[in-house]
Amino acid sequence: MKISRVLAVLAAGFLCVTGAQAADDGSDTAIWGKVKNLLVGDRAVIDDTTGSVVELEAPVRAEDAAVVPLAVRTKELPGGVRVTRLHLVIDENPSPIGGTFNFAPMAGRADIETRVRIEAYSWVRALAETSDGKIYMARRYVKASGGCSAPAGKDMEEALARLGKMKIKLEEDAVSTGRPNAAQLMISHPNSSGLAMDQVTRLYVPPHFVRRVEVSYGGEPVMSADVDFSISENPNFRFWFVPKGEGELKAVILDSKDLKFESAVAIKPALRGS
Secondary structure (H helix, E strand, C coil): CCHHHHHHHHHCCCCCCCHHHCCCCCCCCHHHHHHHHHHHCCCCCEECCCCCCEEEECCCECCCCCCEEEEEEECCCHHHCCEEEEEEEECCCCCCEEEEEEECHHHCCCCEEEEECCCCCEEEEEEEEECCCCEEEEEEEEECCCCCCCCCCCCHHHHHHCCCCEEEEECCCCCECCCCEEEEEEECCCCECCCCECCCCCCECCCECEEEEEEEECCEEEEEEEECCCECCCCEEEEEECCCCCEEEEEEEEECCCCEEEEEEEECCECCCC
16 A cells, blocks of 8 residues: 555554553554554454564654654565565654665565664554565554654755765675675655654745665665655665675665655675685
8 A cells, every 4th residue: 555545544543542541562543453453354364472583673752753763574485485574653643654665586585674764752663574475563662752753854955966876785795696695775855754844944844755775786685665754864774685686786765855866786696715
């Protein structure tokens, strides 16, 4: 389901629900019940408290509610089963569905790291969908407030001057074939939520955020994501890919104003074990 459609449904009637109505362990809240139905319908969600399939790393108390680091890590599963999709949910955010990440086989690992805004003390959830149709959930309670309505960290004119500039960074000097390699995508974009006030004009900055990310290698898909303003200013994503030979690692983004930006880096992997 597209983020825009989800936002319309959310706005229709349950954003006023507060964390005070949450179960102590976060297993069931009014918001979560509605978000779950939007994402996976009546399919069962396995509460992965032991981290057998999916783990969520997040601070107990955020140093900066506008830039909260999150990492979702998945485990290798037997029988050729793999994690194909991750959903990131922040219960108390104005838009609770922070992002949906899809992983092609070339990703190698269905892991993602990013930074998010958190508007109020909230349960944060990571849902992992597997190729055999199962859904697993990990969750953490994060103490943070005001992240979605916080003013931009940089001057808006400066931010707009760098709009859409991207950098793809490889985490190892030598990329190897046949195994997952980590990479980082850094995007210069204000990712304005529409809830923050300009401290000079005292007017609210209109919403303008990255809504779609697509990463490919050699023309084949690696990872795609539908995201929104819950992702922090200057979105940053750490992901994995498995090169089979020489190719181009390419990122394409679309934002909420339908602006399109691209960046790519040519890669010549070393042979495994060389």
